Amino acid sequence: MSGHTDVPYEPVFVGKRRTELDELLTRYPTKQAALLPALWMIQDDRGWLPEEGVTEVAAVLDLTAAYVRGVLTFYTMYKQHPTGTHLIQVCTTSPCLCTGADKVVDAFLEHTGCKELGLTSADGKFTVIEVECLGACGFATPVQIDFDYVENVTPEKVPTILAGLK
Protein backbone atom coordinates (compact mmCIF):
# COMPACT_ATOMS: atom_id res chain seq x y z
CA MET A 1 0.00 0.00 0.00
CA SER A 2 1.30 3.42 -0.81
CA GLY A 3 0.81 6.83 0.66
CA HIS A 4 -2.51 8.58 1.19
CA THR A 5 -2.69 11.97 2.83
CA ASP A 6 -6.43 12.46 2.97
CA VAL A 7 -7.34 9.50 5.20
CA PRO A 8 -7.68 10.55 8.87
CA TYR A 9 -5.25 8.75 11.22
CA GLU A 10 -6.61 5.82 13.19
CA PRO A 11 -4.38 4.16 15.79
CA VAL A 12 -2.55 1.17 14.30
CA PHE A 13 -1.74 -0.77 17.47
CA VAL A 14 -5.22 -2.06 18.28
CA GLY A 15 -6.71 -5.52 17.76
CA LYS A 16 -4.61 -7.80 15.57
CA ARG A 17 -1.69 -5.38 15.26
CA ARG A 18 -1.55 -4.97 19.06
CA THR A 19 -1.37 -8.75 19.49
CA GLU A 20 1.34 -8.88 16.85
CA LEU A 21 3.34 -6.20 18.65
CA ASP A 22 2.92 -7.94 22.01
CA GLU A 23 4.24 -11.18 20.51
CA LEU A 24 7.13 -9.25 18.99
CA LEU A 25 8.06 -7.73 22.34
CA THR A 26 8.65 -11.22 23.79
CA ARG A 27 11.52 -11.68 21.32
CA TYR A 28 13.73 -8.92 22.73
CA PRO A 29 14.98 -7.97 26.20
CA THR A 30 14.12 -4.28 25.57
CA LYS A 31 11.04 -2.55 24.21
CA GLN A 32 13.20 -0.27 22.10
CA ALA A 33 14.38 -3.21 19.98
CA ALA A 34 10.87 -3.45 18.55
CA LEU A 35 11.18 0.05 17.08
CA LEU A 36 12.08 -0.88 13.49
CA PRO A 37 9.41 -3.60 13.27
CA ALA A 38 6.80 -1.26 14.83
CA LEU A 39 7.59 1.46 12.29
CA TRP A 40 7.21 -1.14 9.53
CA MET A 41 3.74 -2.02 10.81
CA ILE A 42 2.63 1.59 10.59
CA GLN A 43 4.11 2.07 7.15
CA ASP A 44 2.59 -1.20 5.90
CA ASP A 45 -0.86 -0.12 7.08
CA ARG A 46 -0.71 3.59 6.27
CA GLY A 47 1.61 3.67 3.26
CA TRP A 48 4.01 6.10 4.93
CA LEU A 49 4.92 7.40 8.40
CA PRO A 50 2.75 10.35 9.32
CA GLU A 51 3.50 12.38 12.45
CA GLU A 52 0.62 10.71 14.33
CA GLY A 53 2.24 7.34 13.64
CA VAL A 54 5.52 8.53 15.07
CA THR A 55 3.70 9.69 18.21
CA GLU A 56 1.84 6.40 18.50
CA VAL A 57 5.01 4.27 18.17
CA ALA A 58 6.75 6.44 20.75
CA ALA A 59 3.87 5.97 23.19
CA VAL A 60 3.61 2.19 22.86
CA LEU A 61 7.38 1.67 23.18
CA ASP A 62 8.00 4.21 25.97
CA LEU A 63 10.22 6.38 23.75
CA THR A 64 9.99 10.06 22.87
CA ALA A 65 8.70 11.17 19.48
CA ALA A 66 11.96 13.07 18.94
CA TYR A 67 13.95 9.88 19.50
CA VAL A 68 11.75 7.91 17.08
CA ARG A 69 12.12 10.62 14.45
CA GLY A 70 15.88 10.61 14.94
CA VAL A 71 16.01 6.89 14.25
CA LEU A 72 13.61 6.68 11.33
CA THR A 73 15.35 9.44 9.39
CA PHE A 74 18.49 7.27 9.34
CA TYR A 75 16.81 4.63 7.17
CA THR A 76 16.00 5.22 3.50
CA MET A 77 13.00 2.89 3.35
CA TYR A 78 10.87 4.73 5.88
CA LYS A 79 8.74 7.23 4.00
CA GLN A 80 8.47 10.59 5.65
CA HIS A 81 6.21 11.82 2.85
CA PRO A 82 3.50 10.11 0.87
CA THR A 83 4.48 8.96 -2.61
CA GLY A 84 2.56 7.95 -5.71
CA THR A 85 0.49 4.76 -5.56
CA HIS A 86 3.53 2.91 -6.88
CA LEU A 87 7.08 3.65 -5.82
CA ILE A 88 9.49 2.63 -8.57
CA GLN A 89 13.05 2.18 -7.31
CA VAL A 90 15.74 1.63 -9.91
CA CYS A 91 19.22 0.49 -8.89
CA THR A 92 21.89 2.59 -10.59
CA THR A 93 25.00 1.54 -8.65
CA SER A 94 27.97 0.72 -10.95
CA PRO A 95 27.32 -3.01 -11.54
CA CYS A 96 23.87 -2.06 -12.85
CA LEU A 97 24.99 1.24 -14.40
CA CYS A 98 27.53 -0.56 -16.60
CA THR A 99 24.74 -2.62 -18.12
CA GLY A 100 22.56 0.41 -18.82
CA ALA A 101 20.56 1.19 -15.64
CA ASP A 102 20.59 4.91 -16.51
CA LYS A 103 18.56 4.15 -19.65
CA VAL A 104 16.05 2.22 -17.54
CA VAL A 105 15.63 5.26 -15.28
CA ASP A 106 15.04 7.46 -18.33
CA ALA A 107 12.43 5.04 -19.67
CA PHE A 108 10.52 5.03 -16.38
CA LEU A 109 10.61 8.81 -16.15
CA GLU A 110 9.32 9.10 -19.70
CA HIS A 111 6.55 6.51 -19.56
CA THR A 112 5.21 7.45 -16.12
CA GLY A 113 5.11 11.13 -16.95
CA CYS A 114 7.12 11.86 -13.81
CA LYS A 115 9.15 14.88 -14.76
CA GLU A 116 11.99 14.30 -12.36
CA LEU A 117 13.33 11.74 -9.94
CA GLY A 118 11.40 11.93 -6.67
CA LEU A 119 8.39 13.75 -8.08
CA THR A 120 4.98 12.10 -8.36
CA SER A 121 3.19 11.87 -11.70
CA ALA A 122 0.20 14.18 -12.23
CA ASP A 123 -2.26 11.26 -11.93
CA GLY A 124 -0.76 10.39 -8.53
CA LYS A 125 0.11 6.89 -9.68
CA PHE A 126 3.90 6.84 -9.84
CA THR A 127 7.03 8.08 -8.13
CA VAL A 128 10.41 7.09 -9.59
CA ILE A 129 13.61 7.14 -7.54
CA GLU A 130 17.17 5.87 -7.96
CA VAL A 131 18.42 3.55 -5.23
CA GLU A 132 21.75 1.97 -4.35
CA CYS A 133 22.51 -1.73 -4.84
CA LEU A 134 19.46 -3.94 -4.30
CA GLY A 135 21.53 -7.10 -3.85
CA ALA A 136 20.36 -8.50 -7.18
CA CYS A 137 23.22 -7.29 -9.40
CA GLY A 138 23.31 -10.44 -11.53
CA PHE A 139 19.79 -9.64 -12.72
CA ALA A 140 20.52 -6.16 -14.01
CA THR A 141 18.66 -3.98 -14.00
CA PRO A 142 16.61 -4.89 -10.94
CA VAL A 143 13.78 -2.51 -10.09
CA GLN A 144 11.90 -2.63 -6.80
CA ILE A 145 8.28 -1.69 -7.39
CA ASP A 146 6.65 -1.15 -4.00
CA PHE A 147 7.73 -4.37 -2.22
CA ASP A 148 8.67 -6.69 -5.06
CA TYR A 149 11.65 -6.94 -7.39
CA VAL A 150 11.28 -6.98 -11.15
CA GLU A 151 14.52 -8.29 -12.64
CA ASN A 152 16.40 -7.96 -15.92
CA VAL A 153 14.52 -4.78 -16.78
CA THR A 154 15.47 -3.09 -20.06
CA PRO A 155 14.04 0.19 -21.40
CA GLU A 156 11.93 -1.78 -23.91
CA LYS A 157 10.15 -3.67 -21.12
CA VAL A 158 9.13 -0.55 -19.20
CA PRO A 159 5.76 0.18 -20.93
CA THR A 160 4.56 -3.43 -20.35
CA ILE A 161 5.68 -3.34 -16.70
CA LEU A 162 3.80 -0.08 -16.12
CA ALA A 163 0.68 -1.39 -17.88
CA GLY A 164 0.64 -4.28 -15.42
CA LEU A 165 0.41 -1.95 -12.41
CA LYS A 166 -3.04 -1.09 -11.14
Added chain:
Amino acid sequence: MGYPHKSHPRETPVLSKHFGDPDAISLEGWKKRGGYKALEQALNMDPAAIVDIVKASGLRGRGGAGFPTGMKWSFMKPGDGKPHYLCCNADESEPGTFKDREIMRGTPHALIEGCAVGAYAIGAETAYIYIRGEFTEPIQRMEAALKEAYAAGILGKNAMGTGKRVDVYVHKGAGAYICGEETALMNSLEGKRGNPRIKPPFPAVSGLFGQPTTINNVETLAAVPHILNNGAEWYKAMCLSSPKSTGSKLFSVCGNISKPGNYEITMGFPFRDFLYDLCGGPTQGRKFKAVIPGGCSVPIQTMEEADATMMDYEGFVAQGTMLGSGGVIVFDDAQSIPRQMARFARFYAHESCGQCTQCREGTAWTTKIMERIVAGQGTFEDLDTLLELADNMTGKTICVLSDSCATVVTSGLQKFRHEFEALITGRRSSTVSMAVA
Protein backbone atom coordinates in the same frame (compact mmCIF):
# COMPACT_ATOMS: atom_id res chain seq x y z
CA MET B 1 24.45 -24.88 -9.31
CA GLY B 2 25.19 -21.70 -11.22
CA TYR B 3 21.77 -20.29 -10.52
CA PRO B 4 20.03 -19.04 -12.67
CA HIS B 5 22.06 -21.20 -15.07
CA LYS B 6 22.43 -24.95 -15.32
CA SER B 7 25.12 -26.35 -13.06
CA HIS B 8 28.56 -26.40 -14.66
CA PRO B 9 30.51 -29.67 -14.29
CA ARG B 10 33.44 -27.76 -12.76
CA GLU B 11 31.33 -26.34 -9.95
CA THR B 12 31.29 -27.84 -6.45
CA PRO B 13 27.66 -27.60 -5.42
CA VAL B 14 27.42 -27.86 -1.63
CA LEU B 15 25.45 -24.80 -0.52
CA SER B 16 23.92 -24.28 -3.94
CA LYS B 17 23.07 -27.93 -4.67
CA HIS B 18 19.33 -27.28 -4.35
CA PHE B 19 19.11 -23.71 -5.65
CA GLY B 20 16.24 -23.41 -8.09
CA ASP B 21 14.57 -26.61 -6.84
CA PRO B 22 11.15 -25.58 -5.47
CA ASP B 23 10.86 -28.79 -3.42
CA ALA B 24 13.88 -27.82 -1.32
CA ILE B 25 12.09 -24.81 0.17
CA SER B 26 9.65 -26.61 2.48
CA LEU B 27 10.58 -28.39 5.70
CA GLU B 28 9.41 -31.71 4.34
CA GLY B 29 11.47 -31.30 1.18
CA TRP B 30 14.48 -30.14 3.14
CA LYS B 31 14.33 -33.10 5.53
CA LYS B 32 14.28 -35.43 2.51
CA ARG B 33 17.52 -33.80 1.46
CA GLY B 34 19.17 -34.50 4.79
CA GLY B 35 18.03 -31.40 6.66
CA TYR B 36 18.27 -31.01 10.45
CA LYS B 37 20.42 -34.14 10.99
CA ALA B 38 23.33 -31.90 11.90
CA LEU B 39 21.25 -29.92 14.41
CA GLU B 40 20.04 -33.10 16.10
CA GLN B 41 23.62 -34.30 16.37
CA ALA B 42 24.83 -30.89 17.57
CA LEU B 43 22.26 -30.53 20.34
CA ASN B 44 23.50 -33.79 21.82
CA MET B 45 27.13 -32.65 21.77
CA ASP B 46 29.20 -30.50 24.07
CA PRO B 47 29.25 -26.98 22.53
CA ALA B 48 33.05 -26.88 22.76
CA ALA B 49 33.27 -30.01 20.60
CA ILE B 50 31.28 -28.28 17.85
CA VAL B 51 33.61 -25.29 17.99
CA ASP B 52 36.58 -27.65 17.67
CA ILE B 53 35.14 -29.26 14.53
CA VAL B 54 34.49 -25.88 12.92
CA LYS B 55 38.03 -24.80 13.84
CA ALA B 56 39.50 -27.95 12.32
CA SER B 57 37.51 -27.45 9.10
CA GLY B 58 39.31 -24.19 8.40
CA LEU B 59 36.00 -22.39 7.67
CA ARG B 60 36.51 -18.63 7.41
CA GLY B 61 33.90 -15.87 7.48
CA ARG B 62 32.16 -15.32 4.14
CA GLY B 63 30.94 -11.79 4.99
CA GLY B 64 34.08 -10.03 3.81
CA ALA B 65 36.89 -10.19 6.34
CA GLY B 66 37.61 -13.93 6.21
CA PHE B 67 38.09 -14.31 9.96
CA PRO B 68 38.35 -17.98 11.08
CA THR B 69 34.86 -18.94 12.27
CA GLY B 70 35.86 -21.52 14.87
CA MET B 71 38.24 -19.05 16.47
CA LYS B 72 35.54 -16.37 16.57
CA TRP B 73 33.20 -18.81 18.27
CA SER B 74 35.86 -19.76 20.82
CA PHE B 75 35.84 -16.17 22.17
CA MET B 76 32.39 -16.89 23.58
CA LYS B 77 32.29 -18.54 27.00
CA PRO B 78 29.14 -20.67 27.39
CA GLY B 79 28.14 -21.00 31.04
CA ASP B 80 29.36 -17.56 32.14
CA GLY B 81 25.86 -16.81 33.42
CA LYS B 82 25.17 -14.09 30.83
CA PRO B 83 22.71 -14.23 27.96
CA HIS B 84 24.60 -14.77 24.70
CA TYR B 85 23.40 -13.81 21.24
CA LEU B 86 24.05 -14.89 17.68
CA CYS B 87 23.39 -12.37 14.91
CA CYS B 88 23.18 -13.66 11.39
CA ASN B 89 24.22 -10.93 8.97
CA ALA B 90 21.77 -11.03 6.06
CA ASP B 91 22.08 -7.35 5.21
CA GLU B 92 23.75 -8.18 1.86
CA SER B 93 24.20 -4.69 0.40
CA GLU B 94 27.77 -4.75 -0.88
CA PRO B 95 27.48 -3.89 -4.58
CA GLY B 96 28.22 -7.00 -6.62
CA THR B 97 27.03 -9.45 -3.97
CA PHE B 98 23.77 -11.42 -4.20
CA LYS B 99 24.54 -14.89 -2.86
CA ASP B 100 22.94 -14.73 0.60
CA ARG B 101 19.67 -13.81 -1.06
CA GLU B 102 19.80 -17.07 -3.02
CA ILE B 103 20.52 -19.13 0.10
CA MET B 104 17.49 -17.59 1.81
CA ARG B 105 15.18 -17.88 -1.19
CA GLY B 106 16.24 -21.36 -2.25
CA THR B 107 17.19 -23.13 0.98
CA PRO B 108 15.76 -21.20 3.95
CA HIS B 109 15.98 -24.22 6.26
CA ALA B 110 19.71 -24.53 5.58
CA LEU B 111 20.19 -21.12 7.14
CA ILE B 112 17.87 -21.85 10.07
CA GLU B 113 19.81 -25.03 10.81
CA GLY B 114 23.13 -23.18 10.60
CA CYS B 115 21.84 -20.47 12.96
CA ALA B 116 20.54 -23.02 15.46
CA VAL B 117 23.82 -24.97 15.48
CA GLY B 118 25.83 -21.75 15.73
CA ALA B 119 23.71 -20.40 18.57
CA TYR B 120 24.02 -23.62 20.54
CA ALA B 121 27.78 -23.77 19.98
CA ILE B 122 28.35 -20.30 21.43
CA GLY B 123 25.98 -20.76 24.36
CA ALA B 124 23.21 -18.56 22.94
CA GLU B 125 19.52 -19.33 23.24
CA THR B 126 18.55 -16.61 20.78
CA ALA B 127 19.66 -15.92 17.21
CA TYR B 128 18.47 -12.97 15.15
CA ILE B 129 18.67 -13.02 11.37
CA TYR B 130 19.00 -9.37 10.33
CA ILE B 131 17.74 -9.15 6.73
CA ARG B 132 17.85 -6.00 4.63
CA GLY B 133 14.39 -4.48 4.30
CA GLU B 134 14.35 -4.59 0.50
CA PHE B 135 14.48 -8.41 0.51
CA THR B 136 10.70 -8.99 0.57
CA GLU B 137 10.82 -12.47 -0.93
CA PRO B 138 13.74 -13.81 1.16
CA ILE B 139 12.06 -12.43 4.29
CA GLN B 140 8.79 -14.17 3.43
CA ARG B 141 10.60 -17.45 2.74
CA MET B 142 12.54 -17.24 6.01
CA GLU B 143 9.42 -16.37 8.04
CA ALA B 144 7.49 -19.26 6.49
CA ALA B 145 10.36 -21.68 7.13
CA LEU B 146 10.67 -20.51 10.76
CA LYS B 147 6.97 -21.11 11.27
CA GLU B 148 7.39 -24.67 10.00
CA ALA B 149 10.44 -25.24 12.20
CA TYR B 150 8.61 -24.02 15.32
CA ALA B 151 5.51 -26.07 14.53
CA ALA B 152 7.68 -29.18 14.14
CA GLY B 153 9.40 -28.60 17.50
CA ILE B 154 12.78 -28.04 15.86
CA LEU B 155 13.09 -24.63 17.50
CA GLY B 156 11.75 -23.24 20.76
CA LYS B 157 12.02 -24.11 24.46
CA ASN B 158 12.54 -27.79 23.80
CA ALA B 159 14.45 -27.84 20.54
CA MET B 160 14.21 -31.27 18.85
CA GLY B 161 13.08 -32.73 22.18
CA THR B 162 16.45 -32.17 23.82
CA GLY B 163 15.19 -29.84 26.53
CA LYS B 164 17.47 -27.11 25.15
CA ARG B 165 16.13 -23.72 24.14
CA VAL B 166 16.97 -22.32 20.70
CA ASP B 167 14.99 -19.40 19.32
CA VAL B 168 15.61 -17.96 15.86
CA TYR B 169 13.92 -14.74 14.73
CA VAL B 170 13.98 -12.61 11.61
CA HIS B 171 14.60 -8.88 12.09
CA LYS B 172 13.91 -6.66 9.10
CA GLY B 173 16.18 -3.73 8.30
CA ALA B 174 14.99 -0.54 6.66
CA GLY B 175 17.52 0.52 4.05
CA ALA B 176 21.09 1.39 5.07
CA TYR B 177 24.25 -0.28 3.68
CA ILE B 178 26.13 0.53 6.85
CA CYS B 179 23.90 -1.81 8.89
CA GLY B 180 25.92 -4.67 7.38
CA GLU B 181 28.86 -3.52 9.52
CA GLU B 182 28.57 -5.74 12.56
CA THR B 183 28.35 -3.12 15.32
CA ALA B 184 25.98 -0.94 13.26
CA LEU B 185 23.84 -4.04 12.80
CA MET B 186 23.66 -4.48 16.57
CA ASN B 187 22.69 -0.85 17.09
CA SER B 188 20.01 -1.14 14.44
CA LEU B 189 18.63 -4.28 16.03
CA GLU B 190 18.46 -2.46 19.35
CA GLY B 191 16.20 0.17 17.77
CA LYS B 192 18.86 2.82 17.22
CA ARG B 193 20.40 4.63 14.26
CA GLY B 194 22.79 2.28 12.47
CA ASN B 195 26.00 3.95 13.60
CA PRO B 196 29.03 1.67 13.96
CA ARG B 197 30.49 1.45 17.47
CA ILE B 198 34.06 2.04 18.50
CA LYS B 199 35.93 -1.23 19.15
CA PRO B 200 36.98 -2.36 21.72
CA PRO B 201 34.88 -3.58 23.41
CA PHE B 202 34.53 -6.37 20.86
CA PRO B 203 31.13 -8.02 20.37
CA ALA B 204 32.25 -11.23 22.12
CA VAL B 205 32.68 -9.13 25.28
CA SER B 206 29.90 -6.58 24.91
CA GLY B 207 27.74 -6.84 21.83
CA LEU B 208 24.00 -6.94 21.30
CA PHE B 209 22.18 -5.52 24.35
CA GLY B 210 25.60 -5.26 26.00
CA GLN B 211 25.97 -9.05 26.11
CA PRO B 212 28.49 -11.45 24.54
CA THR B 213 27.59 -11.71 20.85
CA THR B 214 28.83 -13.39 17.69
CA ILE B 215 28.03 -12.07 14.23
CA ASN B 216 28.28 -14.32 11.20
CA ASN B 217 27.37 -14.04 7.57
CA VAL B 218 24.56 -16.14 6.03
CA GLU B 219 26.91 -18.22 3.88
CA THR B 220 29.23 -18.91 6.84
CA LEU B 221 26.41 -20.26 8.98
CA ALA B 222 24.84 -22.24 6.12
CA ALA B 223 28.15 -24.11 5.67
CA VAL B 224 28.25 -25.36 9.27
CA PRO B 225 25.66 -28.19 9.03
CA HIS B 226 27.55 -29.62 6.03
CA ILE B 227 30.73 -29.64 8.10
CA LEU B 228 29.03 -31.49 10.95
CA ASN B 229 27.46 -34.00 8.56
CA ASN B 230 30.58 -34.76 6.54
CA GLY B 231 33.39 -33.98 8.96
CA ALA B 232 36.10 -31.34 9.23
CA GLU B 233 38.51 -33.36 7.08
CA TRP B 234 36.06 -33.45 4.18
CA TYR B 235 35.73 -29.67 4.29
CA LYS B 236 39.44 -29.10 4.66
CA ALA B 237 40.14 -31.31 1.67
CA MET B 238 38.16 -28.90 -0.53
CA CYS B 239 41.13 -26.77 -1.43
CA LEU B 240 42.93 -26.32 -4.75
CA SER B 241 45.55 -23.79 -3.77
CA SER B 242 46.34 -22.34 -0.34
CA PRO B 243 45.76 -24.63 2.66
CA LYS B 244 44.57 -21.57 4.59
CA SER B 245 41.49 -21.32 2.37
CA THR B 246 39.23 -24.35 2.59
CA GLY B 247 35.79 -25.41 1.50
CA SER B 248 33.46 -24.32 -1.26
CA LYS B 249 32.59 -20.69 -1.89
CA LEU B 250 29.72 -18.96 -3.63
CA PHE B 251 30.71 -16.21 -6.04
CA SER B 252 28.13 -13.78 -7.41
CA VAL B 253 29.05 -12.54 -10.86
CA CYS B 254 27.65 -9.41 -12.47
CA GLY B 255 28.39 -6.57 -14.86
CA ASN B 256 29.54 -7.01 -18.46
CA ILE B 257 29.68 -10.81 -18.71
CA SER B 258 27.78 -13.46 -20.70
CA LYS B 259 26.29 -15.46 -17.84
CA PRO B 260 25.88 -13.41 -14.66
CA GLY B 261 24.70 -15.42 -11.65
CA ASN B 262 25.88 -17.42 -8.65
CA TYR B 263 28.57 -20.06 -8.96
CA GLU B 264 30.00 -22.33 -6.29
CA ILE B 265 33.57 -23.50 -6.64
CA THR B 266 36.27 -25.10 -4.52
CA MET B 267 38.63 -22.56 -2.98
CA GLY B 268 41.66 -21.97 -5.18
CA PHE B 269 39.91 -22.35 -8.55
CA PRO B 270 41.70 -20.48 -11.39
CA PHE B 271 39.98 -17.12 -11.90
CA ARG B 272 40.62 -17.13 -15.65
CA ASP B 273 38.79 -20.43 -16.13
CA PHE B 274 36.04 -19.14 -13.89
CA LEU B 275 35.45 -16.02 -15.95
CA TYR B 276 35.77 -17.60 -19.42
CA ASP B 277 34.57 -21.16 -18.91
CA LEU B 278 31.96 -21.04 -16.14
CA CYS B 279 30.66 -17.52 -16.76
CA GLY B 280 30.92 -17.65 -20.54
CA GLY B 281 33.44 -14.83 -21.07
CA PRO B 282 32.62 -11.33 -22.34
CA THR B 283 29.43 -10.56 -24.22
CA GLN B 284 29.54 -10.75 -28.00
CA GLY B 285 32.17 -8.57 -29.64
CA ARG B 286 33.56 -7.19 -26.39
CA LYS B 287 36.70 -7.75 -24.32
CA PHE B 288 37.06 -7.73 -20.56
CA LYS B 289 38.82 -4.63 -19.23
CA ALA B 290 38.82 -4.91 -15.44
CA VAL B 291 37.40 -6.94 -12.55
CA ILE B 292 36.50 -6.07 -8.97
CA PRO B 293 36.43 -9.55 -7.46
CA GLY B 294 35.11 -9.17 -3.91
CA GLY B 295 32.37 -6.56 -3.79
CA CYS B 296 33.09 -2.90 -4.51
CA SER B 297 35.19 -2.42 -1.34
CA VAL B 298 38.23 -4.30 -2.70
CA PRO B 299 40.85 -2.99 -5.18
CA ILE B 300 40.10 -3.27 -8.90
CA GLN B 301 42.21 -5.70 -10.94
CA THR B 302 43.56 -5.39 -14.46
CA MET B 303 42.91 -8.46 -16.65
CA GLU B 304 46.59 -9.45 -16.39
CA GLU B 305 46.18 -9.60 -12.62
CA ALA B 306 42.83 -11.39 -12.79
CA ASP B 307 44.16 -13.98 -15.26
CA ALA B 308 46.91 -14.92 -12.79
CA THR B 309 44.63 -15.18 -9.75
CA MET B 310 43.74 -18.31 -7.78
CA MET B 311 40.35 -17.79 -6.17
CA ASP B 312 41.02 -17.98 -2.46
CA TYR B 313 41.84 -15.54 0.34
CA GLU B 314 45.60 -15.68 -0.30
CA GLY B 315 45.30 -15.90 -4.08
CA PHE B 316 43.42 -12.62 -4.40
CA VAL B 317 45.85 -10.87 -2.04
CA ALA B 318 48.79 -12.11 -4.12
CA GLN B 319 47.25 -10.32 -7.12
CA GLY B 320 46.72 -6.99 -5.39
CA THR B 321 43.15 -7.34 -4.18
CA MET B 322 40.94 -9.33 -1.77
CA LEU B 323 38.32 -12.05 -1.88
CA GLY B 324 35.96 -9.88 0.18
CA SER B 325 32.35 -10.96 -0.12
CA GLY B 326 32.85 -12.86 -3.38
CA GLY B 327 30.91 -10.37 -5.46
CA VAL B 328 32.66 -10.35 -8.85
CA ILE B 329 32.02 -7.19 -10.89
CA VAL B 330 33.24 -7.26 -14.49
CA PHE B 331 33.73 -4.24 -16.76
CA ASP B 332 34.34 -4.59 -20.48
CA ASP B 333 36.14 -2.37 -22.97
CA ALA B 334 33.05 -0.24 -23.58
CA GLN B 335 33.14 1.06 -19.99
CA SER B 336 34.87 4.12 -18.63
CA ILE B 337 36.62 3.17 -15.40
CA PRO B 338 36.51 6.77 -14.07
CA ARG B 339 32.76 6.91 -14.65
CA GLN B 340 32.16 3.64 -12.79
CA MET B 341 34.51 4.68 -9.99
CA ALA B 342 32.74 8.03 -9.64
CA ARG B 343 29.47 6.15 -9.23
CA PHE B 344 31.02 3.95 -6.52
CA ALA B 345 32.25 7.07 -4.73
CA ARG B 346 28.70 8.42 -4.82
CA PHE B 347 27.52 5.13 -3.30
CA TYR B 348 29.88 5.55 -0.34
CA ALA B 349 28.96 9.22 0.09
CA HIS B 350 25.31 8.20 0.21
CA GLU B 351 25.92 5.38 2.68
CA SER B 352 28.37 7.07 5.08
CA CYS B 353 26.72 7.25 8.50
CA GLY B 354 28.36 10.64 9.03
CA GLN B 355 29.93 10.05 12.46
CA CYS B 356 33.55 10.53 11.38
CA THR B 357 34.68 13.77 9.74
CA GLN B 358 37.19 12.06 7.41
CA CYS B 359 34.49 9.77 6.05
CA ARG B 360 31.58 12.22 5.94
CA GLU B 361 33.60 14.96 4.22
CA GLY B 362 36.00 12.68 2.37
CA THR B 363 33.35 10.61 0.59
CA ALA B 364 31.47 13.78 -0.41
CA TRP B 365 34.56 15.56 -1.74
CA THR B 366 35.82 12.46 -3.52
CA THR B 367 32.48 12.17 -5.30
CA LYS B 368 32.43 15.82 -6.26
CA ILE B 369 35.93 15.73 -7.72
CA MET B 370 35.42 12.41 -9.52
CA GLU B 371 32.19 13.62 -11.10
CA ARG B 372 33.93 16.80 -12.18
CA ILE B 373 36.67 14.80 -13.87
CA VAL B 374 34.15 12.55 -15.61
CA ALA B 375 32.31 15.63 -16.86
CA GLY B 376 35.54 16.74 -18.54
CA GLN B 377 36.16 19.59 -16.11
CA GLY B 378 38.94 18.07 -14.05
CA THR B 379 42.54 19.15 -13.65
CA PHE B 380 45.76 17.26 -12.96
CA GLU B 381 45.75 18.85 -9.54
CA ASP B 382 42.46 17.06 -8.87
CA LEU B 383 44.22 13.72 -9.19
CA ASP B 384 46.67 14.71 -6.45
CA THR B 385 43.83 15.99 -4.28
CA LEU B 386 42.01 12.66 -4.68
CA LEU B 387 45.05 10.74 -3.47
CA GLU B 388 45.58 13.13 -0.58
CA LEU B 389 41.93 12.75 0.42
CA ALA B 390 42.22 8.98 0.18
CA ASP B 391 45.22 9.03 2.46
CA ASN B 392 43.23 11.02 5.03
CA MET B 393 40.33 8.59 4.78
CA THR B 394 42.38 5.47 5.48
CA GLY B 395 42.89 3.96 8.93
CA LYS B 396 41.46 6.95 10.78
CA THR B 397 37.77 6.21 11.24
CA ILE B 398 35.42 4.11 13.38
CA CYS B 399 34.70 1.60 10.62
CA VAL B 400 36.25 0.79 7.25
CA LEU B 401 33.58 2.30 4.98
CA SER B 402 35.86 5.30 4.67
CA ASP B 403 38.84 3.10 3.75
CA SER B 404 36.72 1.32 1.14
CA CYS B 405 35.91 4.55 -0.65
CA ALA B 406 39.60 5.43 -0.61
CA THR B 407 40.45 2.02 -2.08
CA VAL B 408 38.17 2.66 -5.06
CA VAL B 409 40.06 5.87 -5.78
CA THR B 410 43.60 4.68 -5.19
CA SER B 411 43.28 1.37 -7.04
CA GLY B 412 41.40 3.00 -9.91
CA LEU B 413 43.95 5.76 -10.26
CA GLN B 414 46.90 3.45 -9.89
CA LYS B 415 45.76 0.98 -12.54
CA PHE B 416 43.73 3.13 -14.93
CA ARG B 417 45.34 6.55 -14.54
CA HIS B 418 45.54 6.97 -18.31
CA GLU B 419 41.73 7.05 -18.49
CA PHE B 420 41.54 9.80 -15.90
CA GLU B 421 44.26 11.76 -17.69
CA ALA B 422 42.53 11.36 -21.04
CA LEU B 423 39.42 12.93 -19.56
CA ILE B 424 41.43 15.86 -18.26
CA THR B 425 43.28 16.50 -21.51
CA GLY B 426 40.11 15.99 -23.54
CA ARG B 427 41.34 12.94 -25.44
CA ARG B 428 38.44 10.59 -24.85
CA SER B 429 37.97 7.17 -26.29
CA SER B 430 34.99 7.34 -28.64
CA THR B 431 33.60 3.94 -27.60
CA VAL B 432 33.19 5.00 -24.00
CA SER B 433 30.14 6.86 -22.80
CA MET B 434 31.05 9.50 -20.27
CA ALA B 435 27.90 10.92 -18.72
CA VAL B 436 27.43 10.32 -15.03
CA ALA B 437 23.98 8.92 -14.28
